[in-house]
Amino acid sequence: MKKYFSFFKIRFIHGLQYRAAAYAGIATQFAWGGLTLLMFAAFYKTGASSFPMTFPELSSYIWLQQAFLALFMTWYFDNDIMNSIVTGNIAYELCRPIDLYVMWFLKNMAVRSSRAVLRCFPVLIIAFCLPEPFNMSLPKTFSSGFLFLLSVIMGFMVLTAFNMLVYITMFYTVSPMGIRILAVSLLEFLTGAIIPIPFFPEGLKKVLLLLPFGSMQNTPFLIYNGYLSGPEIGQGLLLQTGWLLGLTVLGYLYMKKALLRTTVQGG
Amino acid sequence: MKLYFKYAAILLKSQMQYKASFFMTMIGQFLVSFSVFLGLYFMFQRFPSVEGFTYSEVLLCFAVMLTAFSLAECFVRGFDMFSVIISNGEFDRMMVRPQNAVLQVLASRIEFTRVGRLLQAIVVFVYAVPKSGVLWTWDKILTVLFMITGGFFVFSGLFVIYASFCFFTTEGLEFMNILTDGGREFGKFPFSIYGEKVLKFFTYIVPLALFQYYPFLYLIGRSDSLFHMLLPLLSILFLVPANLFWKFGLRHYKSTGS
C-alpha cells in the first residue's frame, strides 16, 4: 500500500504542475458531457417512452462518467510498461524486489486515481449547478451514495485487472499497438462508454451485465443515479467482487507463465 | 507535391516493414469506428428518428463526416503529432532544410493505418447510399463531394491550429480534441439536434456545420437552396485563419526556440 501512495503522490504532484492541462481537461470534459447530454435530449424529445431511464438519471450518469473519466478511460496504457514490453526490457523489471504484477497493478491505479482526484471535483461542482434537467443530482439515499463509492473502487479495480490481461497478452504478440487498439475499441463499446449499457438491446444487455464489462463503470454509476435499487445493488457488488477475484487470479497466473517464457528464451 | 508523394512512398515502405503490426492497427482503426456505428444502430433500434432525421439519413451524415475526418487524419496527421515533432528536435531538422516547413510537417507522418477508418466510412456509405431514399442526381453527388472536400479542409485547418498551439505550449491542448475528435464523434448527427446555440457555434466560429448540416439539408431534400449546397466550399476559407495562426506560432517559435 505504501508503494501505491508513493506512486500516487509523485503522479499527483506531477499532475498539479500542468496547470493549463488541468484547466483544458476540465473544459473538454465539460463540453463533451454537455454535447452528449444534448444528443440524448434530442432522442428523448422523439420518444421519452423508449428511454430506459429518466432524463435526470441520465444526466447524473453522464456527469459521473466525465468526472471519473480518468478512472475508467479505456485508452490509457502506461507508457513505461508498454515500452518495457515492446523493447523487451522486461528482464530489468524482474531484477527488482517487488512482485511485477502487484507493481504494475498499483502503478496503473495510482496514475488513474491521481488524475481523477485532480479533475473530478470541478466537473462535479459545475454539473451540480447546471439548470434542470441537465444537472447532476444527489444520490437518492445516503446508503446508495456509500455503496456507489464502494462500487466505484471495485469497478476501477476490475478495469485495472482487465487491463493487466491486455498488457500480458502484449508479450505474446508481434503487434502490441494493434492489441492495444483492439482492446480499447472493444472496452470502449462494451463498458458503456459510448452509450450507457441500459440503452443496448435487451439480449446483449443481459449478457454484458454478467460479463466483466458490466462491472466496470456501469455498476457504480447506475447505483448512484438510482437505476439499480435494493437487491440489484447487492447483486452488482457481488458480481464485481467475483470478477475482481477471477481476473486478478487469472492475470497473476498468466503473468507468471509469460515471465517464465521470457526467462526461458533469455529475454 | 511530387516531394509529398516521395515522402509518402518512403513512409509506406517503412510502415510495411512491420506488416503484422500494420494490419492489426488497421483492423483496430476499423473496429473503433465500427463501435461508433453500432452505438448509432442501437440508438435507432429504440428510437425511430431524431429531430425528424431518420436512421438512414443520419448514417449518410455519419459516413460523410467519417470520410472527411479519416482523409484529413491520414494525410495531415503530421500536425496532430506536432508536439512530438517539436519536442524531439525533428522540427529543427526540418527548419534547416530548404523546403516549406508546412509541407515537411505534413509529409513527416502519414499514417496509412488510418485507412481502416476510411474503410469503415466506405462501408457505411455503401450501406447508407441506397437506403437513404435520396435520388442520386448529379447535383446530389456533387453535394456529397463538396461536403467531403470541405470537411477535409476544415479538419486539416483544425489540425494546423492544434499544431500551432504547440509552438506556445505542449500542455493543455486537450481542449482541441473537442473540435477534432469531438467534431467527428458528435458530427455523426446533423448539428441542429444539439440546439441552436451549438449550431451557431459550429457555423460561425468553427465551421463544421458549413460542410455538414446545411449541405446535408440540401442532400436529403429538406432545402433546395443552391447556397446550402455550395456552403462547403466557403468552409474551405477556414484554412486562412489557420494558416495565419500557424505563421504567428512559427514566428514565436523562432524568437523563443522552445
Place this chain on the structure above:
Amino acid sequence: MHQVGGFAKKEIDGWNGVMIELTNICKTFKIAKRNAGFKEAVKALFDREYSYIKALDHVSFQVNDGEMIGYIGPNGAGKSSTIKIMSGILVPDEGECIINGRVPWKDRIRHVREIGVVFGQRSQLWWDVPVIDSFELLKDIYKINPKVFRKNLEDLTERLDIGEILRTPVRLLSLGQRMRCEIAASFLHNPKILFLDEPTIGLDAVSKIAIREFIKSMNKEQGTTVILTTHDMQDIEALTERILLIGKGRILLDGALSELKKRNDTFKKLTVDYVGKEILPIPGMTVVESVAGHAKLTVDTRICSVSAAISRLSEQVEIKDLSVSGATAEEMVVALYKEFSI
C-alpha cells in the same frame, strides 16, 4: 582553383573572405520556474514565476570562408542557441548576423540550401528504410541536380566507405556506420558551411578517426567552412586551428589553439617515483597527489622553473623516475573553465 581558404579567394576575385559574421547578438529566454514540493506545485497552479536567462550576451565573431573552427563551452553556455541563430531557426533579440551574404532567418530556405547541419544525437535518416532511400529523398528536398547527386554519392560512398551499407535499413546499422551515413547525407548538396554538433559522440576510436579525416579532407578540397561544437578535445585538436570559447552567453576567448597552448604552457606537470619521506614544495610547486612513493606535482613556471623544482626534489628524496609534461587540451579547457569560472 583548388586553393583553400579566404585568403586565396580574396586575391582571386576580390571576395572579402568573410563567410560568417555575428555582431552583438543577444538572446534572452523566459523560463517558468518549477519548484519541487507539493505546496509549491499548488501555488504554481495559480501564480507562476518566471526567470530570465541571458543565453547570448553581445556575441560577436567572424569566420572566414574555408576556415574550420571549434566552438566550445560547457553545457548551457549558449552554443546551441548560436548554432540555431546561424542556421535560421532562431531569431535573436538584437544584433546582426550575416552568413554567406544573407540574414539566415530572413531568407531561410535559400540560406539552408547552402548549409549542412549534423546533430550528433539526432538522425536525419529515416529509421526503417535503406540509407539510399533517405539519400534519394534528400536529393529531392534539396533539389540536387541528378548528375551532381550521382557524382557526389559516388565520391562520398568511396571516401566514407559506405558502399556496402547503402541498402541496409538505418535501424540495423551500428552507431559508427550510421554516423558516416549522416555525414555523407549532409554533404550531398555541397554545402558551403557545415555545422557539426558533437559528430563523434559515443563512437569508437576507429570511426572517430575516419570521420575526422573525412571532414578534414572536405575542408581542404572543397573549402567547406566548418563550425564544430564538441566536448571531445581530441576532435578540436585534430581538426581546428582556431577555437571560440563561450561561457554564460559571452565569447570569452577567440584565438588559435596554439596560442592557447602557449598560454597554458606556464603549467607543467611532474610525475615522480621516489624513495624518501615527504616532499616539501617550494613556492610555485603544488603537490596534487602523493601516495607511497608516487607523486604528481604541478609547477607554475612563472614562479619557479622546472629545473629549480627538480633540484628541490632531488634534495629531498631519491628520484627513481621522473617525467615532465605539458597540459593536454582536455586539461587546458578545464583550466579555462576555471579561469573564467564558468
